[in-house]
Amino acid sequence: MTAQSIPAAARTLPTEALADDDPGYDEEIPRGLRRTNRWRGVAGLTLLAIGLGLLLEQPAALLAGVFGVAFAAYGQIGAAPTPELDVERTIDVDEPAVGDEVPVTVTVTNEGEDTLTDLRLVDGVPDGLAVADGAPRGATALRPGSAVELTYEVVATRGAHAFDSLVAITRDVTGATERVVEVDAPDRIICTPELPADPPSFPLRAQTTRYTGRTTAEEGGDGVEFHATREYRPGDPLSRIDWRRTARTRDLTTVEYRRERAASVMLVVDARKAAYASHEPHAETSVDRCVDAARTVAASLLADGHSVGLTAVSPRACWITPGHGLEHRLAITTTLAEHESFARRPPEESTNVYGAGREIRGRIASDTQVVVFSPLIDDGGAQLAHRFDAHGHLTTVVSPDPCVTDTVGQQTATISRALRITQARHGGLPTIDWQREERLERALLRSNRRWSA
Template identity: 50%
Template sequence: MSFSSIPAAATRAAGATDEAAEFEIEPGTVVDRRTRRWYGVTVFALLALGVGVLTREPGLLLTSAFGIAFAGYGQFTSPPPVEVSVERSISDDAPDTDDTVAVTVTVRNESDRTMPDLRLVDGVPPKMTVVEGSPRVATALRPGQETTFTYSLRARRGRHEFEPTTVLARDASGATERRGTVDAPDTVGCEASLPSQSVAFPLRSQTTRHTGRFPADTGGPGVEFYATREYRPGDPLNRVDWNRTARTGDLTTVQYRVERSVSVVLVVDARQAAYAAPAPQGRTALDAAVDAAGHAYVSLTDAGHDVGLTALSPTDCWLSPGNGDEHRVRAREFLSTEPALSPSGPDAETNLYAAVQRIRRRAPTDAQIVVFSPLTDDHVAGAAIRLDANGHRTTVISPDPTADDSAGHRLAGVRRSLRLADLRQRDIPVVDWDGTEPFPHALVRWDGGSR
């Protein structure tokens, strides 16, 4: 994309120019600012002039004349027009999570003037991290000349749009700088990939009417021994315990543990509080929860259960419990592109009571609930208790976003531990998970078992 400078009103008053400072510039406009590069020379020249007049020293008067000439040169020059084109080449615009994406930026001087001091900062998507190289470049370009620089980003789940490139041009004296933006729209879409292998995911025992692969606390047809009872007319002959009949003369029928399928709703905490991370550039609890939800979905559907997805967020979202290849595609899209699970976080507050009520209305009456939340406050813990009390057997998966580098962070960790203990005392299973380790490892270590 190209951009031609259109100076915005008059040049602003002189002020300090910090190259690291950031200020918003409307697209299609430029802002001229005076630097303080020659302020020291001006002060020295005036001081030398004053002292030279008082002392009548020709050397000081000559020195002041040179200083005033240099300072005047800086005042009467202007920066070149910011007429540049920016083209961005992306190695992979649909990477997998945590892949490295190489970005190559080509900048060309489209004006008829030399740019002696040109500086650019590419508009890196806010939620992507630079892992190699730099999105900044400083160069000089003659008319029609171009330069190229490359840097690498780490892909994160979601759809990421590049922001406009910031351009800064100075004249040869460096006394005035001109800032503008170049709109070069590009997008990187990173879909969450569901794991290829399932792991044993703990569910709580219950009785449903649908046959599946989850052991229920009832006897009947199956493969695992459950109990024996007195023979009743009509019992299949292949379920009679003939060995016992031969010993005692009494007819008894063998019962096996019935396997039932379960409807499960996976609930991801996507409130603003769930975007906590142990470090400024660390993985957020929301990203860890989405990863864990993907593992849980694959494991539970492979076991024959119907699984749905939703989120606790200001944005209403719902994927009804289901199974099969088509449903799996919809689940992957949900975890990848659902606005409620955006990596940038919501701007509005979440009405948690209304969100829980929506889940209760939509979920099957016998559905189990699995809540994925860092439990950074009491609200979600209370919601899990209410869901469990209303007949939805609830399990909590909690990625730990706390750190121990300060007293405040350690206190937050203690409070979170107390919430976990309170849930366990209420017989709600909790998986306390360090979000930096693979989620299947946390399930293997968990000694809570199925309830």
């Protein structure tokens, strides 16, 4: 078992207990067993004590040397026991809400016939969950039939989090050798944030399909907002005749309203490796904020009667064709929460932005609008949005800001991102700059004021 395969919590144990490249590692020792080099140098000190005892004719020194030889010999021929463990993990809440602290109890029972005099345990806490209280590791001695518990709490975050195997490390009584084993204990926590029930309004650009909705078209027809008047035509509804004007001019006049139609919208989340930016280790990433924004925008557009689809620019494929209805809403909710495209850890492979954009354009209708969610921390996200718009898909950008300005490099990245936003706006792309520590609703309100000014 390599150090890379051991859960992160185990890496807080002494390095000698985990490193396969330890210079004292003996290739002839059976797999899973290794020397700790804890008593390295004992043999030399023992020989020194025996030599001094003989030279100075000191029985005490000679006796100490004899005991040292015996102890060193035991360390060479002894071996850490192989544990036979039963592991039961209890999770109080399997499907918590985001931010909930979830208690976890791990019960480890010694089902073997040997007493484990030095047993170290490390539970396989998923990388996406932070430990809020307690500790997922411990050290104890365990008699046959006895059990020990590890109790701790984790903070729930979006996604499906699978627990790794529990790692058990045993040592012999001298600590000279140790054995590392994994004990399977499959469990997981699923955290699926719902789409907001009362989302803020999201401003789409004027693009229409034949279905009724709330995106305005630059033509008259049925609706609620006044558009124009025209001469009466046979068959016009009496309710749309402007009777006041008719009484004044004695000419029948029909009122036309600005027609409202539904849009087909594809939400495109920039989930490339380069988009996983964060202002500090283990903090929320830009992709996390993009997913949060996509969830809010999807809820807003579905509530307005639009057809909404979802995809990701990522080596991990994800696709939901634009649609509407309760089942479609559930599919978007589940995908944003659990799909591997939006995992908390970035993909290992890079993504060809040009190829990904071309593939998406080839799968959506010509009149489909696009909303791109990207931190715009490199040219890839900006190019993606510009190409969608250049190919006739009215495009809006939502950009969570991951930047800080503590160092010169960070200041440079902040300026570069600001330039990309300015270029996008000058190129006709409405761009919502969502600042850190700011609610998305406020960012949308600022943008609405900017676009209506």
